[in-house]
Amino acid sequence: MSREPAGDARSLRLRRVRDRLHEVRLDGLLVSHLPGIRWLTGFTGSSAFLFVEPGSATLITDFRYRTQAAEELVDGVAISIAESDLFVELGRCLQECESGPRVGFQDHDLTVRDRRVLGEKCGSVLWEPAGSILEDLRATKDAGEIDSIANAVEVAETALSETTGFMTEGVSETELAAELVYRLHRAGSGSMPFDPIVASGPRSALPHARPGDRRLREGDLLLIDFGARVDGYCSDITRMFVLGAAQPWQREIHATVLEAVDRAIAATSAGVPAQDVDRAARNVISEAGFEKYFGHGTGHGVGLEVHEGPSVNARSRETLGPGNVVTIEPAVYLPGRGGVRLEEVVVAEEGGRRVLTAYPLALREL
Amino acid sequence: MSREPAGDARSLRLRRVRDRLHEVRLDGLLVSHLPGIRWLTGFTGSSAFLFVEPGSATLITDFRYRTQAAEELVDGVAISIAESDLFVELGRCLQECESGPRVGFQDHDLTVRDRRVLGEKCGSVLWEPAGSILEDLRATKDAGEIDSIANAVEVAETALSETTGFMTEGVSETELAAELVYRLHRAGSGSMPFDPIVASGPRSALPHARPGDRRLREGDLLLIDFGARVDGYCSDITRMFVLGAAQPWQREIHATVLEAVDRAIAATSAGVPAQDVDRAARNVISEAGFEKYFGHGTGHGVGLEVHEGPSVNARSRETLGPGNVVTIEPAVYLPGRGGVRLEEVVVAEEGGRRVLTAYPLALREL
Numbered sequence: 168m169s170r171e172p173a174g175d176a177r178s179l180r181l182r183r184v185r186d187r188l189h190e191v192r193l194d195g196l197l198v199s200h201l202p203g204i205r206w207l208t209g210f211t212g213s214s215a216f217l218f219v220e221p222g223s224a225t226l227i228t229d230f231r232y233r234t235q236a237a238e239e240l241v242d243g244v245a246i247s248i249a250e251s252d253l254f255v256e257l258g259r260c261l262q263e264c265e266s267g268p269r270v271g272f273q274d275h276d277l278t279v280r281d282r283r284v285l286g287e288k289c290g291s292v293l294w295e296p297a298g299s300i301l302e303d304l305r306a307t308k309d310a311g312e313i314d315s316i317a318n319a320v321e322v323a324e325t326a327l328s329e330t331t332g333f334m335t336e337g338v339s340e341t342e343l344a345a346e347l348v349y350r351l352h353r354a355g356s357g358s359m360p361f362d363p364i365v366a367s368g369p370r371s372a373l374p375h376a377r378p379g380d381r382r383l384r385e386g387d388l389l390l391i392d393f394g395a396r397v398d399g400y401c402s403d404i405t406r407m408f409v410l411g412a413a414q415p416w417q418r419e420i421h422a423t424v425l426e427a428v429d430r431a432i433a434a435t436s437a438g439v440p441a442q443d444v445d446r447a448a449r450n451v452i453s454e455a456g457f458e459k460y461f462g463h464g465t466g467h468g469v470g471l472e473v474h475e476g477p478s479v480n481a482r483s484r485e486t487l488g489p490g491n492v493v494t495i496e497p498a499v500y501l502p503g504r505g506g507v508r509l510e511e512v513v514v515a516e517e518g519g520r521r522v523l524t525a526y527p528l529a530l531r532e533l
Numbered sequence: 534m535s536r537e538p539a540g541d542a543r544s545l546r547l548r549r550v551r552d553r554l555h556e557v558r559l560d561g562l563l564v565s566h567l568p569g570i571r572w573l574t575g576f577t578g579s580s581a582f583l584f585v586e587p588g589s590a591t592l593i594t595d596f597r598y599r600t601q602a603a604e605e606l607v608d609g610v611a612i613s614i615a616e617s618d619l620f621v622e623l624g625r626c627l628q629e630c631e632s633g634p635r636v637g638f639q640d641h642d643l644t645v646r647d648r649r650v651l652g653e654k655c656g657s658v659l660w661e662p663a664g665s666i667l668e669d670l671r672a673t674k675d676a677g678e679i680d681s682i683a684n685a686v687e688v689a690e691t692a693l694s695e696t697t698g699f700m701t702e703g704v705s706e707t708e709l710a711a712e713l714v715y716r717l718h719r720a721g722s723g724s725m726p727f728d729p730i731v732a733s734g735p736r737s738a739l740p741h742a743r744p745g746d747r748r749l750r751e752g753d754l755l756l757i758d759f760g761a762r763v764d765g766y767c768s769d770i771t772r773m774f775v776l777g778a779a780q781p782w783q784r785e786i787h788a789t790v791l792e793a794v795d796r797a798i799a800a801t802s803a804g805v806p807a808q809d810v811d812r813a814a815r816n817v818i819s820e821a822g823f824e825k826y827f828g829h830g831t832g833h834g835v836g837l838e839v840h841e842g843p844s845v846n847a848r849s850r851e852t853l854g855p856g857n858v859v860t861i862e863p864a865v866y867l868p869g870r871g872g873v874r875l876e877e878v879v880v881a882e883e884g885g886r887r888v889l890t891a892y893p894l895a896l897r898e899l
Contacts, residue, residue, distance in 0.1 A: 231740040274645040345718035352711035374597040
């Protein structure tokens with residue numbers, strides 16, 4: 168069963184990109200960033216350019232993806248197989264195309280070296296940095312995309328439920344991560360959106376811990392931050408466990424973070440500045456006296472990439488719109504003792520929000 | 534047990550980089566590419582710059598990695614924690630540093646947008662593309678690095694041996710991939726160097742197939758291309774299986790590819806142009822009449838990245854040197870029927886080579 172969007176959804180996306188290009192007076196756009204190519208065309212290969220003009224769109228890839236491109240591509244996108252390299256083929260396409268001279272490129276993706284090659288091999292047009300045209304559009308998810316993210320949440324939660332039986336004294340973080348990844352794949356996840364974080368005891372206070380050799384002990388906090396991927400779309404969830412009975416300080420920081428999650432979710436709605444959502448979480452943590460133990464933003468957008476727009480932090484300038492899907496992940500990290508982070512996935516809607524995550528947020532005693 | 538290189542090895546690497554900078558008249562180098570930062574300093578975090586000067590080296594990272602950086606860094610590398618962003622902190626370091634004005638950056642890694650920010654926030658020096666200084670040095674592995682790659686090969690082969698019992702009729706490619714990944718992690722692999730390719734039947738003829746829902750059937754060719762990661766170093770191996778008795782055409786293309794592997798390995802030695810190794814493999818396949826069914830290069834370097842220098846193809850200009858570690862992976866893909874690829878990992882040495890892979894190359898009938 169494929170949940171890939173119908174061709175209609177992708178045609179609409181191409182139309183929106185063309186509208187934006189028209190607004191910023193660009194005659195075309197070179198899409199080099201693979202998640203953007205997938206979003207517009209359905210192509211999932213690892214090597215391609217997409218050239219969008221007002222009247223046409225061409226995917227340029229190499230011989231390895233000839234069959235796959237033909238199977239995956241939406242109607243209205245032509246395929247061009249590069250004989251030697253993508254830039255040479257792009258140069259050839261540009262010679263034939265009828266678009267005007269001003270073509271945008273994705274300056275957040277193209278390297279300085281590739282930009283030089285672009286000038287050398289595709290110099291028949293004027294190249295201009297296109298900013299975040301595509302990323303801004305991708306931040307608003309349609310119903311099909313939200314379904315895919317919801318499915319990725321469900322797969323992740325199923326796998327987590329099946330892994331709790333392994334959370335016992337003596338098991339190492341890496342062993343637990345291996346069990347979790349196995350169950351994620353078995354439950355239907357594609358490639359991991361990121362390597363799961365499994366951090367126990369004092370290591371739960373490291374915001375970006377990787378699983379290590381440490382073995383679980385009685386009294387440990389256990390932080391699990393992970394996700395699944397379904398139809399290319401990611402989920403990103405964090406839950407907390409404790410081995411045995413939770414100690415008062417563990418309960419205290421957990422209750423604080425849980426309250427911060429609740430407040431931030433309650434603040435999430437279309438029309439609300441993203442920094443207000445961050446502030447809602449941060450205020451709870453500050454009032455509890457833990458301000459200096461929460462050093463990162465409250466959340467980020469999630470979609471074909473596990474980190475995308477909009478960001479939810481104190482410096483965010485975006486206002487949330489309907490269809491933005493963001494994580495809410497406040498935390499309190501007590502160095503040398505342990506940390507608590509809880510992470511939900513939430514869709515902003517008109518007048519409210521929909522929470523996609525369902526696994527209980529309680530500090531579960533094992 | 535850590536197999537991380539001693540500080541001595543890393544000090545030597547820093548010295549070599551400084552020698553190269555002197556040769557190309559650069560007063561410093563900004564390393565933005567994370568595998569290069571790891572190679573030089575031991576730092577494994579996901580966000581950092583390394584600024585190398587003749588007399589000092591400074592790692593710039595953010596608060597999340599304060600503890601980790603202090604634990605991982607080799608002697609002789611200072612740590613600077615960025616308060617807001619890495620560019621601002623780099624700008625501050627540059628104001629304080631005593632190096633001359635010409636500083637290199639990694640143009641194959643830095644995006645056009647980041648290059649602009651570099652000019653805006655770190656404009657006190659002259660930025661120049663540094664080319665592949667670091668990548669060229671990294672292509673020559675020392676004994677410790679070769680040990681790590683050999684360990685990553687061993688972990689991969691152990692996991693493959695433990696997975697063959699699952700290669701039975703009715704199992705899907707994705708299920709088989711999940712079993713393999715699980716055993717890779719259990720055998721000691723860190724994050725996957727790439728998602729394993731498990732391609733059965735006609736899908737084995739797709740050079741970059743991803744595991745799909747297809748279930749194994751009697752008579753299928755089964756191609757498995759995968760790797761492990763140990764201490765950051767990757768392995769990359771391909772082996773072939775067949776469900777039941779192999780058919781003559783399957784035996785024929787397997788024998789051809791095996792002969793191509795043998796010839797290419799026999800050609801691998803320090804002092805040999807990499808394109809000669811490619812030609813050795815390609816000639817065998819051409820003589821057997823399958824030239825047009827082998828569309829990619831014969832191999833690539835492997836190390837902290839699964840694809841790095843030197844490349845081994847018809848356009849390669851590199852001459853192999855002692856300590857180059859490359860894959861040898863010729864193939865024959867018959868569209869709609871099936872394909873065979875075999876992949877070995879080989880170290881070029883003076884007067885010969887050392888093959889790190891040991892799992893039998895035979896077409897194994899299951």
